[in-house]
Each structure stands twice: as structure tokens, then as C-alpha cells.
Amino acid sequence: MVKEMERAGLPTVHMCTVVPISLTVGANRIVPAIAIPHPLGNPVLDHEEEKKLRRGLVEKALKSLETEVDGQTVFED
Amino acid sequence: MIKIVHYINQFYAGVGGEDKADVGPEKMATIPPISNALKAQFKGEADVVATVYCGDSYFAENTEAALESILAYIEEEKPDLVVTGPAFNAGRYGVAAGNIAAAVTEKLGIKSISGMYIENPGADMFKGKTYIVSTRNSAVGMKDALPLMAKLALKLVKGEEIGSAEEEGYISRGVRVPVWEKERGARRAVNMLLNKLNGEEYITEFPMPMFDKVDPNAAIKDITKAKVALVTSGGIVPKGNPDHIESSSASHYGKYDIDGVSDLTAETFQTAHGGYDPVYANDDADRVLPVDIMRDLEKEGKIGKLHRYYYSTVGNGTSVANSKKYAEEIAKELVADGVDAVILTST
Amino acid sequence: MKLELGLIKIEDIQFASESKIDGTTLFVDKETVKKIVLEDEVLVSCDVDIAKPGESVRITPVKDVIEPRVKVEGTGGVFPGWMHKVDTVGSGRTNVLKGCAVVTAGKVVGFQEGIIDMSGEGAKYTPFSKLNNLVLIIEPDESKDQHTYEKALRLAGLRVATYLGELARELSAKEVKTFESCTIPEGIEKYPGLPRVAYVLMLQSQGLLHDTYVYGVDIKQSLTTMLMPTEIFDGAIISGNCVSACDKNTTFHHQNNPVVEELFAEHGKTINFVGVIITNENVYLADKERSSNWSAKMCKFLGVDGVIISQEGFGNPDTDLIMNCKKIEAEGIKTVIITDEYAGRDGASQSLADADKAADAVVTGGNANVVIKLPKMDKIIGHIEAVDIIAGGWDGSLQEDGSIEAELQVITGATNEMGFNCYSAR
Secondary structure, eight states, X not given: OHHHHHHTTOOEEEEESOHXXXXXXXXXXXXXXXXXXXXXXXXXXXXXXXXXXXXXXXXXXXXXXXXXXXXXXXXXX | OEEEEEEEETTTTTSOSGGGTTOOOEEOSSOOHHHHHHHHHTTTSEEEEEEEEEOHHHHHHSHHHHHHHHHHHHHHHOXXXXXXXXXXXXXXXXXXXXXXXHHXXXXXXXXXXXXXXXXXXXXXXXXXXXXXXXXXXXXXXXHHHHHHHHHXXXXXXXXXXXXXXXXXXXXXXXXXXXXEOSSOHHHHHHHHHHHHHTTOOOOOSSOOOOOOOOOOOOOXXXXXXXXXXXXXXXXXXXXXXXXXOOSSSOSOOEEEEOTTOOOOOTTTEEEXXXXXXXXXXXXXXXXXXXXXXHHHHHHTTSSSEEOSEEEEOBOTTOOHHHHHHHHHHHHHHHHHTTOOEEEEEOO | OEEEEEEEEOOEEEXXXXXXXXXXXXXXXXXXXXXXXXXSTTEEEEEEEEEOXXXXXXXXXXXXXXXXXXXXXXSSOSSBTTTBOSOOOSSEEEEEEETEEEEEESXXXXXOOEEEESSSGGGGTOGGGGSEEEEEEEEEOTTSOHHHHHHHHHHHHHHHXXXXXXXXXXXXXXXXXXXXXXXXXXXXXXXXXXXXXXXXXXXXXXXXXXXXXXXXXXXXXXXXXXXXXXXXXXXXXXXXXXXXXXXXXXXXXXXXXXXXHHHHHHBTTTBEEEEEEEEEXXXXXXXXXXXXXXXXXXXXXXXXXXXXXXXXXXXXXXXXXXXXXXXXXXXXXXXXXXXXXXXXXXXXXXXXXXXXXXXXXXXXXEETTOEEEEOOOSEEEEOGGGGGTSBTBOTTOBOTTSOEXXXXXXXXXXXXXXOOSSEEEO
């Protein structure tokens, strides 16, 4: 899916847990997520902490969209 | 007697479905029905001496630790070969099955085979490191898969010559295998041309390598002015799943208005995805589709605008061809609506 | 244009005091053959030997393989531009000594030549293990440069093949094959419903030991042009190359071009075989662009529906192949390409240096990097020490016990890209 978005001219960031699959399917901007059933959350945290975690990930995703990349890039930190 | 160890997931081990996908690796006291079915295919030439399983989510999230325990369980048995799967089109199971088979061969020097559907991501990731028998996309293909896997397993253990992917039924390893044809190349070329001219099927002897990578688009200059859209393959839908998006092998995608929505709650949204434990997403769908954060960022002026619609599909078991088709349609609409960038979340 | 090939079956070669064909035996006067070779003052010594199918014999380094033929009716003579004037060949009748060949061997410019084994593992891969071969081992005047020597050796082979072909001038063949091609208006009138098909024959043209000649012209100096298919059977194209012997077309391959034969087999039945476009594989990018532009332009000009493109060699010619394919497909013409592969010894590497999605119908002659073991042979014709330095061999390829471990590419004609063989890869 990511590839088709890119092909249409939309810079796209893929937020996912299984990064190798994302690399195989050809995403260019990749932000690793937390876990498969809750990529952007963690139920063991309380609501506020969890939101903080999610905000951090989304901000990283936005940052990746503002970053020029040459090829497939995983935004680790 | 040839000794085989079988690796399967928690479902085939009889432990449970998605609700048990987080269980860790175990070696079973008695081998389960699927391992017995595999054993029957060896017709007395080989025995399944042990079955090891692991929850699919557990393996995906704790790959290194899980792999270590699984390899230890396998090594104890000193098998001649390890069979993993068949995983059909179950993505996490396929990745685990491929990964374990590859590791068994690479780290323990033990031969291995796996089985899965060609579009399973595990196939592409591990086809070069083990033999992956090509199966159908669901367990309906079990009765075809097991005999092929058993036959190839015996050949490997006996050190017999392995034929081409086509002959043996495994997914092409990306490795070129010598073959002798019945007809000379020039005749084959003429036959191929006649088929091509007549609009009939022809099979190239050398598929051109996939160079289907898309160059990254230029970065967004100023994200605070950009209109950002959310797309997910995690199946987040309004409560009640009004469009009846299938839990697996989705035949369509959903487009949903989130105008005025600032938080996805258990009362308003859920997941339609059947490939992972839905509890967390049903409890708070923001964990998959971060509408709450995007709204906050929009209010604070950190992004220009959150696009009024989000798009949702279910990645689980959906063919690559279909995913591509949905994505093309979605992308077209997003471009038409003046969207500048996309965040795509997957489970 | 109509050509009959009279097939004179040769099942044995023997030395004798007089050269002649008696029944199915070719008798050869060794001294006369030597004299014919040494007519050229560049060549200082020549030995002549015979290698038959099934014998424990290894020939190396092989330079060229040539089928003796003689033109008995029609204009011109075989190997026009070299052995005869440049009159247009390809019509009338040509007698063919079927089942034998002239093989030239010798030190040949120092390195990079092929192997022909007459029995064992290696014999499976080369079509020439099935022939009765008259082998010429030719050594040069060391003071001459490589180009001079290469040319002298090339022509010596043609002279001997022509001499042997002449022995069949008065013979009447029991088996005659007829090939008839038509002009464009004739074809349109006779076969209005059949798809029009051309053959794009790519010829190596990269320099010393990589050249091909058409009617005496070095094809690297020519723009893409056309031949009537039957001209090829009369030796219109001759080989001047043998480096990486597995996928180089010997003169024998040209004389027996299998694509031309198979297209003729369908001509008037399922297709209308329009003609052969010959194009080069030069070393400059501009040449590659220009030549492939002309291939596509000529295909369009001829109004064909489909083409078969055969490559010669590998590496940078992969680009010529892909350019031809892509540009011809872009004209709405359907293509099938014939190539071979260099996928590494384990078969896991990228097979071709270039690729394009337009090339969706590929026939392959196999992976030239496959490592093969060739048993020791009782008799060596040529220079066995060259095995360590020929393309596909490596230092140590020649084992102490006389066996050889090397890549398939050392075998003459093993992965031929005209589709001469049944060997392939998946």
C-alpha cells in the first residue's frame, strides 16, 4: 500500500511493528511501532503516559515526512 | 529412521486463536494432529519426534528470545530435518516459520523446509534461505501441502538432487537451477512467440528481476502547513463495522468521516481485523489509528490539517494484487483532495 | 529466394593418400590440408588430427568450428567476401557434409578459448561432440601481432572447410531440405492472415576475438541491416570470436542457425517469416543506441507483428539486448529474447547485467557459471595448459590427475544464445 501512495506522489510514512516486512514491501520512510495489536499504544501504561508514547511516535513520523531520504530509511530514534 | 521436528503456531498446537497469540515457545508432550498428519505422509520413512510451537504475536514481538528457545528445543532432538508450517497466508505465522527454518539451517546446520502461500511476506523474506513449499492461501490447501512437503523433506534428507521450483512445488528461491529441456531453445522461442502473438499463455524462462521500488517523494517543506491523511491496514472501522469489511482477505476498503472526532473510543470505533488480538484496538482504536494525537497536533498548529476522511482496510490475508488496487484508488482520492502527506499504520 | 540444402551424410573421417568422399566416409589427405593451411606465411606449423564421437579426446583451445559446404547451383560461392566474391548467395543448391566439421585450434592469441570433449560429462554440453571433427592445430610466427594471427587462423579454417566441401560438388544428396523465402509483396499476397515475423540476430563486434563478419565486412563498422534468411546457410556470416566460448556463435552455428530453421518450419503455416535483421554489439553507448534504434525502425518498416531476438555473449551486450527488446516492444511488436545467464556458481546472483519489464518472454541457454567436473581424457589435441587461463577456468582448474574443474563457460557452445541446445535454467 505504501508503495502505491508514494507512486501517486504522496510522501508516506509507514508505522509498523514488523519492520522487515515493511522493507520487503518497499516502504521508504519507516517508523517502528510498539506491538502488533497496539502499534501506537501500550495498554500497561496509564492513559496519559500512553498518550505521551503515542505522541512521540506520531511526532517521529511527522519528522520523517520532513526529512529528505535517499532510499528505504528506518527512523529508529 | 529419519527424525523430523515440526514447528507450528499456537493455533495448530490447539492452544488457542488470536487470544493466545502471545504465548511463548513450548515443546509439546505429545504431537498434535497436524504433526501426525505430516508423519503419515512419510509412510514409515521418517518420524516426527517432536513438535514445537509458539504464539504468532509473541514470536513477532520477541523474535530473538523466541528463536533462541525454539532452536534449543530443536537441537535437543538432533533431528535430520525441521519442517515449519504450513502457514498458508497467515503473515506472522509465515514470517516465524520462514525465520525458524532459515535459522535452523544457518545456525544448527540442520536441513529445513517450510510451506506457505506465495504472497505471505515470510515467503519473500526467507525463500532464499530454506525451501518453502508453495501452498494455497488458506488451510483448505492442507491436503495438497503436506504430501509435497513430506516428499521434498525426504529428498533433502537423502541428499537427492532437488529439481526446479516448478517441478518440486517450492517457491522459487531466486536461485537458478540447471534444467534439460526436451526441445532446443530456438524451438522454445518460436513456440513462446506463437503463444504471445495469439494472446495465449506463455511462461518466460527467466522472469525479469523485480525492480519495483518506488523512489521516495521529496520531504514536506513545512509540516505545519501540510494536510496529512491517516490510512491503516489495521481494520479500524466505526462501531458495528457498517461496511462489513471482512476480517481477512478483504474485498474492499472503508472511507470514514472523522470531522469533529477528536478521540476514538470503545463506544465509537473498533477493529475489523481478524489477524491479531482485537482487544486493545477495540478498547482504544487510537492505538492503531492515532486520531487523538493528530487532533491535538492540529489544534497546536504542529500540522496544517488532519484530512477529513481516513481510509481503512484489513491487511490480513489480502492478496498483494488487491491491496495494490485499493491503495491506488485511495491514493487517487487523496491527491484529488489536496492531501500533502500520508501516515499509514499497520498492525 | 529458394535454397536447397543437399545433405551428404558423413559418419566417419579417415586419413588417406587422396581426399574424397566414399559412401559416408570422408577420406582426408593430411599433407594437402597442411599445405592449404600453410599457404599463409603468418602460419608456421600445422598438425591435423581426427576426433570422433565417444572417443576419450579433449580439444582445446578451440577457435572456430566450420561445416564444409559447397555451392553447386545458383550464384556465388560459400563464405562470400572471403572464399568467393561478394555475389549474393542463398539461392540454388548447396551440398552440406552433414555429420562432420573442421575445428581450428592452437595457442590462439594466448588465452580465452573453448574446450570440446568427445566423451564424458563435457560432451553432454557441446553439440560438437556429436560430430566427426577434423582438427587443425595451427601455430603462428611469434613475431606477428595478434590481429594478424587471428585473421590468418580464421581464414585457414575457411580454406580447409571449402576444400573439403568441394569434395561433394559432384555428389547427389539423398536427402534435400528446401527453404524458400518471399519478397514483401509476395508474402502479403500469399499469407494475408498470418502474423509477420522477423528475426533480429545480434552479432558480437567488440574487438579482437569478439568480431563477426558478413560478406567480408566487419559488422562493427556496419549499421543494422538485413539478410534474406537463406544467405546465412551459405556462410554469409562467419565467426571471428571465441572468448567465453559457451555463448559465442561459431561459424557452424551461423551455417545451421536454429532460429532461422525453426522460423522456416513455421513459415506459411503459422507465421510469415519476413527476414533477418542483423545488428551489432559495439562497445560505445552511442553505437548501442544507434544500432538498436535501427533494429526497431526496421521492424516497424517491415510491418512485423513479432520478432525473436538472439543475443551473443554477455555483460555489456545485455544492454544491447534489452535496448533492442524495449525499443521493438515500444513499436507494439511482440518479442521473445534468447539469452544465457551468469548467475554465479550457486545460481543466486543477478543473471543479466540489464533488465526491463518489456522483456517478459525469455528463453535461456542456462547459467554459464555452473561448475562442472570434466574427467581426464586419454588424448589431448591442442594445449591443455591453457585450461587454467581460459575464460571460465581458474588457476588450478587443471587438476594433477588430468581432470578439470571449471565453469561451464569453458565449453564451446554450451549455453548458445541462438537456442542451439536443450540445456537451460529455471
